Amino acid sequence: xxxILLSSxxxxxxxxxxFAHFQMVYTPESALxxxxxxxxxxxxxxxxxDEHTMDMGLQKDGKIKPIEEFYVVHKGEKxxxxxxxxEITFKGNSNSGKGYETEYKARxxxxxxxxxxxxxxxxxxxDGYIQQITKVIVNVAGAPTDWDSELGLKAEIVPLTKPxxxxxxxxxxxxxKGNGKPVPFAEIEVEYLNYDVDIKANKMGKKAHAKAxxxxxxxxxxxxxxxxxxTFGIPKAGWWGFAALGVGEQDKYDGKELSQDAVIWVxxxxxx
Numbered sequence: 001x002x003x004i005l006l007s008s009x010x011x012x013x014x015x016x017x018x019f020a021h022f023q024m025v026y027t028p029e030s031a032l033x034x035x036x037x038x039x040x041x042x043x044x045x046x047x048x049x050d051e052h053t054m055d056m057g058l059q060k061d062g063k064i065k066p067i068e069e070f071y072v073v074h075k076g077e078k079x080x081x082x083x084x085x086x087e088i089t090f091k092g093n094s095n096s097g098k099g100y101e102t103e104y105k106a107r108x109x110x111x112x113x114x115x116x117x118x119x120x121x122x123x124x125x126x127d128g129y130i131q132q133i134t135k136v137i138v139n140v141a142g143a144p145t146d147w148d149s150e151l152g153l154k155a156e157i158v159p160l161t162k163p164x165x166x167x168x169x170x171x172x173x174x175x176x177k178g179n180g181k182p183v184p185f186a187e188i189e190v191e192y193l194n195y196d197v198d199i200k201a202n203k204m205g206k207k208a209h210a211k212a213x214x215x216x217x218x219x220x221x222x223x224x225x226x227x228x229x230x231t232f233g234i235p236k237a238g239w240w241g242f243a244a245l246g247v248g249e250q251d252k253y254d255g256k257e258l259s260q261d262a263v264i265w266v267x268x269x270x271x272x
Contacts (some may be wrong), residue, residue: 008071112138157175
């Protein structure tokens, strides 16, 4: 019952706007042949419909709080990247929102887990807050190191499938955890990044890659099993976001309800 109540902020706002909120930590490629410096954009939006881009960290009083954490884990070592972030205005096809960008030196072989914890966002439609603790994993040269590591986040999806080596038509599996404990029957929203991202211009492309036959296809909803495990079939190449709603223990912020969500992004490729 607690998890249902925690997710009510996000679920109800989806009913209001038809589409889910997703914290993005975006870079063009997750599987690199060799080490290089990669661009990273941190944006809070609706990835399938591009209906609205939110100001990250927006508070009820209209002020914007800075991102709380941004770091990378590589071969078990954590490196703080927060000071490298620059504020940006990211332009969607409906409006613009405040976010961040940086360049990360993914030079060493192995997995690089990028983790972003934004300040809670005030959702006016529900008079409550949303905080999406987000992971994306970039691999260099195919050598696996950290991809399945559990980082002990307040809200976390621990992958059971390498998030950067997924063929279109195969599956992605993970375990939903809150403060290190599996969350039985967690509700997970899934969305496809339906537009190209213009890295240089900080904006979404104009052309959608897919058309939903009905609004229920925009934000897909699945449930974890009694052990917090889930599996999802990937129907199309590109980036897919998974958001486990209200799985963190913190359910209050600034006197309001808080949905503390776990988010992970995975990338699928077509076989050629």
